[in-house]
Amino acid sequence: xxxxxxxxxxxxxxxxxxxxxxxxxxxRIKTPIFMPVGTQATVKAMTPEELVEVGSQIILANTxxxxxxxxxxxxxxLGGLHRFMHWDRPMLTDSGGFQVFSLGELRKISEEGVKxxxxxxxxxxxxxxxxxxxxxxxxxxxxxxxxxECPPYPAERSYVQKSLELTTRWARRCKEAHSRPDxxxxxxxxxxxxxxxxxxxxxxxxxIGFDGYALGGLSxxxxxxxMHAMMQECSDILxxxxxxxxxxxxxPEDLVEAVYNGFDMFDCVMPTRNARNGALFTSFGRINxxxxxxxxxxxxxxxACDCYVCRNYxxxxxxxxxxxxxxxxxxxxxxxxxxxxxxxxxxxxxxxxRGEFVKFRQEFYAARTSC
Amino acid sequence: xxxxxxxxxxxxxxxxxxxxxxxxxxxRIKTPIFMPVGTQATVKAMTPEELVEVGSQIILANTxxxxxxxxxxxxxxLGGLHRFMHWDRPMLTDSGGFQVFSLGELRKISEEGVKxxxxxxxxxxxxxxxxxxxxxxxxxxxxxxxxxECPPYPAERSYVQKSLELTTRWARRCKEAHSRPDxxxxxxxxxxxxxxxxxxxxxxxxxIGFDGYALGGLSxxxxxxxMHAMMQECSDILxxxxxxxxxxxxxPEDLVEAVYNGFDMFDCVMPTRNARNGALFTSFGRINxxxxxxxxxxxxxxxACDCYVCRNYxxxxxxxxxxxxxxxxxxxxxxxxxxxxxxxxxxxxxxxxRGEFVKFRQEFYAARTSC
Numbered sequence: 001x002x003x004x005x006x007x008x009x010x011x012x013x014x015x016x017x018x019x020x021x022x023x024x025x026x027x028r029i030k031t032p033i034f035m036p037v038g039t040q041a042t043v044k045a046m047t048p049e050e051l052v053e054v055g056s057q058i059i060l061a062n063t064x065x066x067x068x069x070x071x072x073x074x075x076x077x078l079g080g081l082h083r084f085m086h087w088d089r090p091m092l093t094d095s096g097g098f099q100v101f102s103l104g105e106l107r108k109i110s111e112e113g114v115k116x117x118x119x120x121x122x123x124x125x126x127x128x129x130x131x132x133x134x135x136x137x138x139x140x141x142x143x144x145x146x147x148x149e150c151p152p153y154p155a156e157r158s159y160v161q162k163s164l165e166l167t168t169r170w171a172r173r174c175k176e177a178h179s180r181p182d183x184x185x186x187x188x189x190x191x192x193x194x195x196x197x198x199x200x201x202x203x204x205x206x207x208i209g210f211d212g213y214a215l216g217g218l219s220x221x222x223x224x225x226x227m228h229a230m231m232q233e234c235s236d237i238l239x240x241x242x243x244x245x246x247x248x249x250x251x252p253e254d255l256v257e258a259v260y261n262g263f264d265m266f267d268c269v270m271p272t273r274n275a276r277n278g279a280l281f282t283s284f285g286r287i288n289x290x291x292x293x294x295x296x297x298x299x300x301x302x303x304a305c306d307c308y309v310c311r312n313y314x315x316x317x318x319x320x321x322x323x324x325x326x327x328x329x330x331x332x333x334x335x336x337x338x339x340x341x342x343x344x345x346x347x348x349x350x351x352x353x354r355g356e357f358v359k360f361r362q363e364f365y366a367a368r369t370s371c
Numbered sequence: 372x373x374x375x376x377x378x379x380x381x382x383x384x385x386x387x388x389x390x391x392x393x394x395x396x397x398x399r400i401k402t403p404i405f406m407p408v409g410t411q412a413t414v415k416a417m418t419p420e421e422l423v424e425v426g427s428q429i430i431l432a433n434t435x436x437x438x439x440x441x442x443x444x445x446x447x448x449l450g451g452l453h454r455f456m457h458w459d460r461p462m463l464t465d466s467g468g469f470q471v472f473s474l475g476e477l478r479k480i481s482e483e484g485v486k487x488x489x490x491x492x493x494x495x496x497x498x499x500x501x502x503x504x505x506x507x508x509x510x511x512x513x514x515x516x517x518x519x520e521c522p523p524y525p526a527e528r529s530y531v532q533k534s535l536e537l538t539t540r541w542a543r544r545c546k547e548a549h550s551r552p553d554x555x556x557x558x559x560x561x562x563x564x565x566x567x568x569x570x571x572x573x574x575x576x577x578x579i580g581f582d583g584y585a586l587g588g589l590s591x592x593x594x595x596x597x598m599h600a601m602m603q604e605c606s607d608i609l610x611x612x613x614x615x616x617x618x619x620x621x622x623p624e625d626l627v628e629a630v631y632n633g634f635d636m637f638d639c640v641m642p643t644r645n646a647r648n649g650a651l652f653t654s655f656g657r658i659n660x661x662x663x664x665x666x667x668x669x670x671x672x673x674x675a676c677d678c679y680v681c682r683n684y685x686x687x688x689x690x691x692x693x694x695x696x697x698x699x700x701x702x703x704x705x706x707x708x709x710x711x712x713x714x715x716x717x718x719x720x721x722x723x724x725r726g727e728f729v730k731f732r733q734e735f736y737a738a739r740t741s742c
Binding site (some may be wrong): 032040041042044045047069077078079084086095295296312314317319320321323324327330331 | 669701
């Protein structure tokens with residue numbers, strides 16, 4: 001029996017977009033959904049209650065970071081990650097693979113796993129598929145991810161081919177190692193920007209059989225057009241009756257394209273990271289609040305937005321907070337951006353519910369080009 | 372007619388502690404009260420709603436900082452400080468004097484006022500009593516403070532004497548310059564650590580006549596015993612039917628001593644600044660959350676505390692957030708510390724209401740020495 005169940009509720013008549021319901025140990029999620037990233041057991045600058053207020057149904061935490069600090073065994077002794085961080089709703093952990101590969105010179109890959117040095121103190125560590133699963137079971141999220149190799153971009157086709165085969169062997173070991181009955185395990189499809197390799201990887205990973213499937217290795221430096229083309233190429237390579245997750249995306253337009261192509265789950269640090277740099281998302285595109293034109297602007301960030309920030313604070317005040325390096329700047333900017341992303345997902349779900357996703361997508365682009 | 376009215380509700384039978392009600396343009400305050408400090412038009416890491424939740428009745432903003440950035444005229448054009456920062460309850464601004472004098476080599480005092488250089492960009496500025504009042508009227512707090520000279524500690528008696536006389540001449544000019552009918556103006560008594568000079572200053576300032584009176588120049592580096600002795604010496608030098616404010620204090624024990632000696636209003640950055648450094652206030656004394664002993668501590672900061680933080684988060688999690696330099700660390704620590712300070716004031720008001728402040732004070736010290 002699986003720790004999760006996925007119900008496909010509706011398919012849009014004009015495209016591959018789909019409405020679903022994913023039931024996990026900690027509750028039900030309406031898909032498509034965006035997962036805010038809580039790297040170090042906190043979505044930066046937000047409380048759990050605020051995450052719920054902006055519409056978060058599920059959040060993501062990073063295995064690599066929590067393994068290093070405070071340590072997964074400590075988290076387990078304290079009752080697991082949900083209890084530790086005061087979040088009693090669905091949660092997903094990544095495998096640590098992407099972070100480890102991002103360390104560059106600090107890591108070394110073998111068949112067995114990856115040796116690396118901590119970005120915090122330089123200490124030596126080793127993560128294998130089995131270790132990644134053990135860490136994720138200790139953290140206790142509702143959904144764990146297979147430990148995969150994410151090839152760099154660009155990469156030789158031969159490297160990408162070898163890499164996806166290693167990822168498949170590691171996926172088998174992850175499934176073998178995984179034992180926690182209240183936790184689902186998702187497989188990850190690699191294959192770089194080669195459609196045929198993506199198909200090959202999808203065939204191998206779905207043959208093993210997982211509770212859900214993800215595309216890894218997108219948003220790794222490729223052009224937007226390449227990324228969106230890959231979404232289209234991969235639109236039908238994952239099983240229809242399982243949740244389909246694209247890891248690490250994305251910008252609002254990436255989310256719209258991904259949903260258009262039939263994907264259900266997404267995560268990205270963009271809303272919170274950009275917020276801390278003063279970059280704010282609106283229905284008419286992005287603005288940067290530090291710009292001098294906002295110095296005396298009494299209007300909200302986005303007059304079409306009904307979030308707490310837009311209801312109560314002016315651009316002039318937000319600019320003042322940002323220039324003054326106040327913590328409240330990071331808070332309010334993160335709040336607005338997360339609300340924007342989660343509200344965008346809600347609008348997309350509603351559009352699919354009405355069978356009008358194609359129209360929604362057209363209007364989304366029209367609004368943005370009008371500014 | 373005054374912009375505020377103060378009603379003395381009850382005097383404790385065993386000491387000078389008193390319960391009062393201060394009615395301002397933006398609402399009524401129960402005294403004694405602690406005012407969280409919102410230096411740059413934000414109480415660091417807190418939203419206005421959270422300030423209300425922890426029990427804030429009135430907050431303080433800093434004239435010096437807001438004059439430099441974003442500028443008082445900009446704030447006035449945007450509808451005043453209340454609207455700018457989304458705080459519709461009582462507010463007090465200091466005069467800028469203390470901050471300007473703290474600049475040391477960057478400022479020069481004359482009869483006319485103070486020339487100084489900005490700590491932000493080194494630009495040249497001049498604040499006189501008239502300028503301070505103009506800035507404070509533009510900001511529009513419920514209570515403005517006279518521009519005073521705060522002598523350093525230690526200082527020659529002759530310097531302190533001259534300084535308090537300059538403060539009196541400036542107080543006259545402040546009263547003359549002040550015109551906003553919806554804003555109260557408080558006078559400031561100086562005199563260093565010399566009881567007779569404090570009495571002399573109080574006589575001169577009360578002769579001019581203000582809506583309330585403050586002691587300035589305490590908590591400037593003197594020993595605790597000296598500070599507490601000065602509170603006792605000054606217990607009866609301010610009019611009984613006006614609010615009595617000690618500026619810039621203090622630690623919990625300072626607040627207890629000040630209330631014991633009949634003072635009504637206080638402000639200090641201590642709860643928020645200490646919070647950002649991991650220092651937390653509890654009923655049994657201070658702790659620092661970064662200590663290794665809290666690594667696996669599942670208990671709350673203070674089991675006697677019912678604040679949002681103590682209800683939902685463990686010391687282990689707060690330690691993790693602090694070590695990980697997460698914004699949520701500053702948020703939750705500030706939340707708890709402000710709740711502690713404002714709850715302490717509430718407990719003191721209740722003790723005076725019962726006529727048992729002397730007993731309360733004994734129990735306060737007994738609880739702290741027990742750890």
